[in-house]
Amino acid sequence: MEFSLSTFVLEVINFLILMWILKRFFYRPVLNALEKRRNAINQTLEDATRKMSEAEALQNRYQQRLQAWDKxxxxxxxxxxxxxQTQRGTQLAQLQEELAAEREKSRVNQASELEQTLQHYQSTAHQQGARFAGKLLQSIASPEVEARLLDFLLQQLQQLDEEDLKRLKSACDASSHQLSIVSAYPLSETQRQTLHDKLAGFCIEPVKLKFEEDSELLAGFRIHIGAWSLRLNLHDELTGFAELDNEKASV
Known part of the structure; x- marks a missing residue:
């Protein structure tokens, strides 16, 4: 095969034309397409990077919020x-106060119940004692007992202090010299005279005694000189015993 210059030149020209056509119609669009593809990839990478940064920032904020929430x-x-703890302490203190108040209330109630029981037994004992003493005194009440009480009465009149003597003399002067003597049994003339002589010694002016009998006294005397009185008999002693028991029960 012989070398032909014209053919070679034509081949070169064809090649150059082909390169120009390729560059003109194929290479530049491909480059443009590659450029667009590269730009799109770069944009995607930038978007991904931005979104990753935003995600990291969001994650950081979320972590910070979680830490803040934990705190x-x-x-x-x-x-x-x-x-x-404060409420428990307050409730415990309140409960202890309530328990102490309940214990104190229970103690007071028990003490009150015990005192009432003791008072009841004491009152019962006093009542039984009063009934027993009443029956006993009724059984022993006699003119002989009254005679003994008369001797005791004379001793009491003999032992009056100055204040009692002053009140007795004042009552005697204000009584129009009328003295009342009540006895459970009739008094003999000797007993009446003895009382007359004793009481007349307290009065300046002569006195007149009024003698009465009241079997309710059981044995003994009530002497009234104006506002002044002297009670020495079994009935009044029993009554005073019962009244003392009632006063103790009412305290």
């Missing part, structure tokens, strides 16, 4: 524990 939750738990 706030811990603080709330601590405050709740302190408040519960």
């Amino acid at each position: 706030e939750k811990q603080l709330l738990q601590n405050n709740l524990q302190e408040e519960l």
Whole structure:
């Protein structure tokens, strides 16, 4: 095969035309397409990077919010524990006060019940004692006992102090010299005279005695000189015993 210059030149020209056509119609669009593809990839990478940055920032904010929430939750738990502890202490103190008040109330009630029981037994004992003493005194009441009481009465009149003597003399002067003597049994003339002489010694002016009998006295005397009186008899002693028992029961 012989070398042909014209053919070679034509081949070169064809090749150049082909390169120009390729460059004109195929290479530049491909380059443009590649450029667009590269730009799209770069944009996608930038978007991905931006979104990753935003995601990291969001994650950081979320982590910070979680940490803040944990701290706030811990603080709330601590405050709740302190408040519960305070309320528990307050309720415990209140419960202890209520228990102490209930114990004191129970002690007072028990003491009151015990005192009432003791008073009841004491009152019963006093009543039984009064009934027994009444029956006993009724059984022993006699003119002889009254005579002994008369001797005791004369001794008591003899032993009056100055204040009692002054009141007795004042009552005697204000009584129009009328003295009342009540006895359980009739008095003999000697007993009446003895009482007259004794009581007349307390009055300046002559006195007149009025003698009466009252079997309710059992044995003994009631002497009335104006507002002044002297009671020495079994009935009044029993009555005073019963009244003393009632006063103790009412205290």
